Amino acid sequence: MAAPVLYIVPTPIGNRLDMVPRAVDVLQSVALIAAEDMRHSKPLLTHFDIDVPMLPYHDHSDERVVSRILSVLGGGESVALISDAGTPLISDPGYRIVDAAHREGYSVVPVPGACAAIAALSAGGLPSDRFCFEGFLSSKAQARLQQLQSLQDETRTLIFYEAPHRVLDSVRAMAEVFGAERMAVLARELTKMHETIRRAPLAELADWIASDANQQRGECVVLVQGAPAQEQALDAEAARVLQILMADLPLKQAAQLAAKITGLKKNLLYQAGLSLQSD
Numbered sequence: 001m002a003a004p005v006l007y008i009v010p011t012p013i014g015n016r017l018d019m020v021p022r023a024v025d026v027l028q029s030v031a032l033i034a035a036e037d038m039r040h041s042k043p044l045l046t047h048f049d050i051d052v053p054m055l056p057y058h059d060h061s062d063e064r065v066v067s068r069i070l071s072v073l074g075g076g077e078s079v080a081l082i083s084d085a086g087t088p089l090i091s092d093p094g095y096r097i098v099d100a101a102h103r104e105g106y107s108v109v110p111v112p113g114a115c116a117a118i119a120a121l122s123a124g125g126l127p128s129d130r131f132c133f134e135g136f137l138s139s140k141a142q143a144r145l146q147q148l149q150s151l152q153d154e155t156r157t158l159i160f161y162e163a164p165h166r167v168l169d170s171v172r173a174m175a176e177v178f179g180a181e182r183m184a185v186l187a188r189e190l191t192k193m194h195e196t197i198r199r200a201p202l203a204e205l206a207d208w209i210a211s212d213a214n215q216q217r218g219e220c221v222v223l224v225q226g227a228p229a230q231e232q233a234l235d236a237e238a239a240r241v242l243q244i245l246m247a248d249l250p251l252k253q254a255a256q257l258a259a260k261i262t263g264l265k266k267n268l269l270y271q272a273g274l275s276l277q278s279d
């Protein structure tokens with residue numbers, strides 16, 4: 001008999017056609033489906049002819065729920081974890097189950113599929129080579145401001161989930177902290193009829209959201225371009241080292257040696273040396 005597996009199964013974030021065939025196969029094959037909200041998931045499962053016993057699960061479920069899932073795996077049968085929409089564990093419950101399954105030595109297998117953060121990033125037109133998923137900001141204005149301030153110098157593209165009734169206040173707070181001109185994207189109602197992807201500097205994006213009540217409805221992802229990388233600065237000590245070396249060495253060699261001593265970039269020291277020479 002095949003070893004039991006805990007499958008992490010994504011479901012669509014709006015468009016049922018995004019249900020991947022492997023997700024259907026896996027859900028039809030398992031002995032138990034742990035679901036965030038059984039009533040919410042039932043119509044989707046029925047649509048795909050999935051008739052498997054279900055167990056409600058959320059991150060505050062008591063130990064007995066996790067034990068029940070482990071005991072099914074212990075009996076040699078596989079379990080699937082789903083959430084209301086998208087990929088479980090991404091701002092959704094499931095971490096405790098996955099953690100427990102690993103601790104007990106069971107295989108945990110992901111089925112890749114819909115995820116609002118990745119869909120927004122892929123179509124938003126902001127740098128996607130490095131990004132940082134922040135999930136939901138605090139609903140309290142002061143705590144939200146502090147969270148944003150802690151991200152002020154983050155150079156990777158930031159991804160936030162936001163509730164529609166808070167999106168305007170959040171984008172305004174982002175403009176205040178990150179600057180009016182920082183590029184951002186509102187990705188709303190992805191894969192649904194009113195899908196909207198709007199890219200604009202933060203202040204302009206906030207004004208646009210404020211001017212159209214429809215932009216404060218539905219489900220939202222907000223992307224914000226990262227801060228520009230800080231230029232390395234030549235501090236007083238590095239300038240002193242460079243000047244001492246320049247007194248006895250050609251600039252190129254002085255910059256090379258100063259770079260080794262200070263850890264700063266050779267080119268930065270060379271450029272600083274040039275301007276010292278011209279002073």
Ligand code: SAM
Pocket residue numbers: 013014083085086087088089090091092114115116117160161162163187188189190191192219220221
């Ligand atoms: N696990 C889900 C995922 O993989 O994206 C996210 C679940 S989280 C509880 C729900 C939030 O995801 C929404 O409030 C919204 O910020 C974002 N979201 C989900 N579906 C979306 C959609 N179709 N368009 C835009 N954002 C969406």
